[in-house]
Amino acid sequence: MTASNTVETDREIDDAVRAVARRAQIAARTLATATRAVKDAALHAAADALEANADEIVAANAEDMARGEANGLSSGLLDRLQLSTERIAAIAAALREVAGLPDPVGEIVRGSTLQNGLRLKQVRVPMGVVGMIYEARPNVTVDAAGLALKSGNAVILRGGAAALESNRVIVRVLGDALEAQQLPRDLVQTVDEYGRAGGVALMRARGLVDVLVPRGGASLIRTVVEESVVPVIETGTGNVHIYVDASADLDKALPIVLNAKTQRVGVCNAVESLLVHEDVAEEFLPRVFTALVEKNVRLHADDRSRNAVPAGASIAAATEEDWETEYLDYDLAVKTVATLDEAIEHIRTYSSGHTEAILTESLAASERFVAEVDAAVVAVNASTRFTDGGEFGLGAELGISTQKLHARGPMGLAELTTTKWIVNGEGQVRP
Amino acid sequence: MTASNTVETDREIDDAVRAVARRAQIAARTLATATRAVKDAALHAAADALEANADEIVAANAEDMARGEANGLSSGLLDRLQLSTERIAAIAAALREVAGLPDPVGEIVRGSTLQNGLRLKQVRVPMGVVGMIYEARPNVTVDAAGLALKSGNAVILRGGAAALESNRVIVRVLGDALEAQQLPRDLVQTVDEYGRAGGVALMRARGLVDVLVPRGGASLIRTVVEESVVPVIETGTGNVHIYVDASADLDKALPIVLNAKTQRVGVCNAVESLLVHEDVAEEFLPRVFTALVEKNVRLHADDRSRNAVPAGASIAAATEEDWETEYLDYDLAVKTVATLDEAIEHIRTYSSGHTEAILTESLAASERFVAEVDAAVVAVNASTRFTDGGEFGLGAELGISTQKLHARGPMGLAELTTTKWIVNGEGQVRP
Structure with missing residues (x-):
């Protein structure tokens, strides 16, 4: 019936x-x-x-x-x-x-x-x-x-x-x-x-x-x-960030960002916003932008990030909405930050509490990020795509909880x- | 202001x-x-x-x-x-x-x-x-x-x-x-x-x-x-039961029931309903009723339990409301049951999922009760008053959760x- x-x-x-x-x-x-x-x-x-x-x-x-x-x-x-x-x-x-x-x-x-x-x-x-x-x-x-x-x-x-x-x-x-x-x-x-x-x-x-x-x-x-x-x-909702620290190993950072964005786009553990420390922005952004565009990723960047690349004008300007959006698609928001604190504050403001990652060679930076970022999973020098019951060795999963209870x-x-x-x-x- | x-x-x-x-x-x-x-x-x-x-x-x-x-x-x-x-x-x-x-x-x-x-x-x-x-x-x-x-x-x-x-x-x-x-x-x-x-x-x-x-x-x-x-x-809500099994040691059962009811009455882990197996009702009920009345407990009993005591007529008849009530006072509902199954079924119907106890010397009965009764705490041969963070060695407690999540x-x-x-x-x- x-x-x-x-x-x-x-x-x-x-x-x-x-x-x-x-x-x-x-x-x-x-x-x-x-x-x-x-x-x-x-x-x-x-x-x-x-x-x-x-x-x-x-x-x-x-x-x-x-x-x-x-x-x-x-x-x-x-x-x-x-x-x-x-x-x-x-x-x-x-x-x-x-x-x-x-x-x-x-x-x-x-x-x-x-x-x-x-x-x-x-x-x-x-x-x-x-x-x-x-x-x-x-x-x-x-x-x-x-x-x-x-x-x-x-x-x-x-x-x-x-x-x-x-x-x-x-x-x-x-x-x-x-x-x-x-x-x-x-x-x-x-x-x-x-x-x-x-x-x-x-x-x-x-x-x-x-x-x-x-x-x-x-x-x-x-x-x-x-x-x-x-x-x-x-x-489920994953407005996931990767923060590339001043001390990041950029040769490690590039494949991690690419993997987190493009290995599979319609999933909650894919990265949606990239935050880059200003000390490495000029070196890292042109490399990562070129690689992402080759994978058909649409970039939405703040002015500082757009200015850091020669072809900056062809990159869309990020709006408040971009920071808030879980694209679940070939899109990435990008922001250049002056400090680790600015990165943590941005994540606090926009994170959905799913997965947040820092790429850094600094022990102090990694420890502060892990302690101060409030999310179900905090990753250091690894792709955000690992947030998964199977990958974690828990077997199959019913979903990924973004709440704190139970x-x-x-x-x-x-x-x-x-x-x-x-x-x-x-x-x-x-x- | x-x-x-x-x-x-x-x-x-x-x-x-x-x-x-x-x-x-x-x-x-x-x-x-x-x-x-x-x-x-x-x-x-x-x-x-x-x-x-x-x-x-x-x-x-x-x-x-x-x-x-x-x-x-x-x-x-x-x-x-x-x-x-x-x-x-x-x-x-x-x-x-x-x-x-x-x-x-x-x-x-x-x-x-x-x-x-x-x-x-x-x-x-x-x-x-x-x-x-x-x-x-x-x-x-x-x-x-x-x-x-x-x-x-x-x-x-x-x-x-x-x-x-x-x-x-x-x-x-x-x-x-x-x-x-x-x-x-x-x-x-x-x-x-x-x-x-x-x-x-x-x-x-x-x-x-x-x-x-x-x-x-x-x-x-x-x-x-x-x-x-x-x-x-x-x-918090504790509609707590004690079931006295056919094989209970009645000399142990008496002080446990008295403790669970009268050691402190206004608390969620105090017993509110007593279920007694028919095989021991005639022996146990007169003893426990006398002891409870001496402690000023008002009894609300079903007909079988009232008939089991000589002074049965002076005991109030239990109503549906009695089975449902967390008295938090010097009151106790009493029921004689024919089987362990009837006891478990009664508890399933009226329990608030706080604490439930069985008094028995039978391993099989205790194991069935523990497995089949769905409550935060299931006790065997002990007072229900032990459900407490301090007593459990957890230190102070914020309360007693009767839900299953977290x-x-x-x-x-x-x-x-x-x-x-x-x-x-x-x-x-x-x-």
Whole structure:
């Protein structure tokens, strides 16, 4: 039953989504105490089922693609939406990789025996029910389900409307695979059929949904953060800076800036602003500008930086908007700064708290930058593109948290768990 | 300037509170890189200053007390509001204890060297700006300031209106002490002068305030959770259960139930409902009822439990409301259950996720209870009153979190920090 078939009021949708969440809570209980072997078997079964049903998934995806093209979706969005047998194989392979990761559940985080003999331990346990609100990317449907299952959680998905048919079939295939493994299919549910109101109902389901993770563009994330009563983990926006210090080794700096800007542009850990110390601007800027322009990067530079290069006039003048923008494209804002302090102050003003890098050979400069810049990841003499769960050795990631509560930086399996204190005694009372 | 002197619009108050938060952000930077020695010296100076200014604080508190009495505050609230030279000495002693705790900032949580030679570490850093919204308890003003300072954070306080004068003087004394230590007085600020609208403005100050901790009654906490756009850590509500299993050692069970109910009644870790397995109800209930009645506990029992005691008729019949209520008083709801499953199901239905205990000699029963009950603390054969930062050896606590995100259970200094990933390389780029 889809929202287009029946007219449902917001109240009805709210009740329906709460019923979905209650079923998820009950399903989650069976998984909370499941062994790693059971969870890994389910992940392998899900991967196999996706490949076995690839034709049906691709056919459903073709409907979404046709609708998307008719609705004039951009080529970038259509590319993220599109599935093929090869892409489904890659998605299944990612599920099998998650099966190979260690189980976070049961890890003892802290523990001690108190003076009165009480044995105390803080143990990692599943959150319970995880909600995901994301855009029209069917691979995220599977990634989120896989990470949630491995960490012992049920997941409720609200994907972009453009991927409705793809997600519907994927969720059904995953549910069938779970049932074949004697696990409840309610572990992976979608509220896509309720449209926008389904997402809103998810945001209101405090007490039923333990955490909500929005993943997508800045406006999606802002909406969820502002409207949700369920605790949210904010992900994604990366207005990333690289600061080239006076003492930087420019032969190292050049490939790092190129890599951070052009290795992949549409991602949150790509650099968006380059800050260059005035002592090296005249030497570094002509080199880096030439190399960037060769890679088709459009430059938006302040006057000092434009004047530092002979062809300065052909470079766009940076505006306030440039400092604020996460381009996610072949664009780079450039500013010449007089001091390390000016660089840190600029970053404080415009950073989204994702990843910030300094390129320097000065120990003092690197230590000040690391201590004073407030971001999930601070890098010294390395590309900002390393901010990634896989690169960090955490395994797959659900997103990159830019908030300070609970998770900061790449969110792996551990970030989908909470803890429980267990107290064992033999009759102790408090004096 | 107080709200009573000038008419300020919500917009003006919003701007004023945002300015307070911006000053807090700047002040927090100086503390983020301060050594433990500097922070501990500030805590000792603050403790000394409170004692040196005890007369002025007590005089301000007397104004609050007089107003509270005129406004008909309950004796419990007046007791929490009242300060004396002795109470101020105890508050100062608590600050000195915080100075004696290890510094959470700088702890390396995880770290490794990646295959490409990047050195990765996840380091504990201050949150930045912590907001506290609480009731008319001047000791919380000092506790919150002390814990925030030790963990490297600035704090913005919104205390109950009934403690306005006490808090005003305390915050001024703390600010003077900080300045005398060459630290910014903006590290400890209050928005009490803006009344209710000040609290609302604090809840809207996302990006300026990093976390908001409400501490107080259920309705205060619910309001903050529902209205805040700033991330919140929910604390406090404790609808705590003890389940006496069929295999319980009743000689151990009796003192545990008495301790959990009567050692102190107005606290969140006191037991509110007692569940007793039917196999031991006839033996245990008469004993525990007699002992509880001797301690002036009012019993609210289901029919089976009432019938199990000879004087059953004099015990009130439990209603649905009793199962839901956190009495915080000399009241206890009692239910006889047929199985461990019924006990777990009852707890699932009514628990606030704070502390739940099982009294049993059965390993299997204890393991099932620990695995299946979803709460911040699960205790076996111990009083629920041990759920406390001090008892757990975490030092002082800011409150007890009943949510799953970021902090669960007693919140000590570590829970007032976040982490930062630091990546050190020598030119690495992503292939």
